[in-house]
Amino acid sequence: xxxxxxxxxxxxxxxxxxxxxxxxxxxxxxxxxxxxxxxxxxxxxxxxxxxxxxxxxxxxxxxxxxxxxxxxxxxxxxxxxxxxxxxxxxxxxxxxxxxxxxxxxxxxxxxxxxxxxxxxxxxxxxxxxxxxxxxxxxxxxxxxxxxxxxxxxxxxxxxxxxx
Amino acid sequence: xxxxxxxxxxxxxxxxxxxxxxxxxxxxxxxxxxxxxxxxxxxxxxxxxxxxxxxxxxxxxxxxxxxxxxxxxxxxxxxxxxxxxxxxxxxxxxxxxxxxxxxxxxxxxxxxxxxxxxxxxxxxxxxxxxxxxxxxxxxxxxxxxxxxx
Numbered sequence: 001x002x003x004x005x006x007x008x009x010x011x012x013x014x015x016x017x018x019x020x021x022x023x024x025x026x027x028x029x030x031x032x033x034x035x036x037x038x039x040x041x042x043x044x045x046x047x048x049x050x051x052x053x054x055x056x057x058x059x060x061x062x063x064x065x066x067x068x069x070x071x072x073x074x075x076x077x078x079x080x081x082x083x084x085x086x087x088x089x090x091x092x093x094x095x096x097x098x099x100x101x102x103x104x105x106x107x108x109x110x111x112x113x114x115x116x117x118x119x120x121x122x123x124x125x126x127x128x129x130x131x132x133x134x135x136x137x138x139x140x141x142x143x144x145x146x147x148x149x150x151x152x153x154x155x156x157x158x159x160x161x162x163x
Numbered sequence: 164x165x166x167x168x169x170x171x172x173x174x175x176x177x178x179x180x181x182x183x184x185x186x187x188x189x190x191x192x193x194x195x196x197x198x199x200x201x202x203x204x205x206x207x208x209x210x211x212x213x214x215x216x217x218x219x220x221x222x223x224x225x226x227x228x229x230x231x232x233x234x235x236x237x238x239x240x241x242x243x244x245x246x247x248x249x250x251x252x253x254x255x256x257x258x259x260x261x262x263x264x265x266x267x268x269x270x271x272x273x274x275x276x277x278x279x280x281x282x283x284x285x286x287x288x289x290x291x292x293x294x295x296x297x298x299x300x301x302x303x304x305x306x307x308x309x310x311x312x
Contacts, residue, residue, distance in 0.1 A: 021237035076188055076215035079207055083195035093204050097272045116251035117214065122206050123251070124258035125271075128278035128289065134271060136258065138207040 007046040012038035057161065064157050071118045071153075079120055082139050096121075096143045098133040098150050105130070107162035114154050121146065174230040178223045185219025192216055202261045210254045217246060 006012055019034035020026050082091065098115075102108050108130060112123040115135055125134040140146050195208030221239040228236040262271070262282045274280055278292060 021241045075211050079211045080191045088200045095272050099275050113251035116254050122254050125280045125282050127274040128281045128284040131276040132274045136203045
């Protein structure tokens with residue numbers, strides 16, 4: 001009964017919260033309208049979430065977000081240093097293949113987004129069977145190190161969250 | 164009186180620090196776009212350096228409203244979320260367009276698995292793989308039927 005009424009409880013909560021942020025105040029009116037959106041939108045879009053992943057452990061999600069935010073700050077400094085202090089001829093850009101252990105499309109999407117936001121790497125392509133990511137490194141002398149860092153720091157945590 | 168003055172100036176200094184940080188990173192990101200010499204390298208400058216550039220302005224804005232107006236502003240958080248959702252998607256589009264036009268299976272590393280990078284897989288290759296998978300499923304189904312008698 002509850003599942004039919006609220007097919008996606010997390011999405012409902014997120015929609016209510018986002019609506020308060022958009023209105024920039026919390027009043028009864030915005031809460032009621034947020035709740036209406038939070039019920040109607042998941043109900044309409046339920047057909048597009050055929051087998052969504054079950055999210056375990058919310059604390060790990062918070063931990064992951066904090067780690068990524070910190071890495072984004074570090075990434076900015078590193079990339080800024082490369083841009084300012086390295087001559088173009090000494091920048092060694094290269095492609096790195098990252099084999100994936102993740103299976104769910106949602107987890108792979110989050111990993112690809114994380115790679116793009118963090119130190120000197122942009123995810124560029126995925127293999128046709130979804131088992132490897134093609135990552136471009138702005139500057140590295142150690143492609144294996146980059147691959148291992150992505151696998152240990154991000155993919156392991158995402159695997160715990162999504163699978 | 165002096166206490167109020169120093170408090171106000173401390174808040175002003177804090178907001179100014181974030182504004183200067185964001186300005187510096189925004190400038191470096193734009194400079195990188197000019198300075199780096201190929202498409203993929205240029206892609207790194209706007210996806211990262213500007214994240215902190217925009218982030219700094221948003222933090223400064225939130226602090227300003229919190230410290231001077233005494234209200235909590237959520238719009239900045241939303242901008243951050245939307246930025247983090249859209250930046251990787253756009254970067255991926257540009258990278259994919261670049262691979263389509265300027266890269267080949269020989270210039271990129273091997274996938275390490277049976278099928279090539281999605282950009283290089285032609286319709287014929289995909290259909291062949293899918294037909295093989297269907298064939299496998301059909302034969303195993305036939306075998307199961309035969310075993311059941």
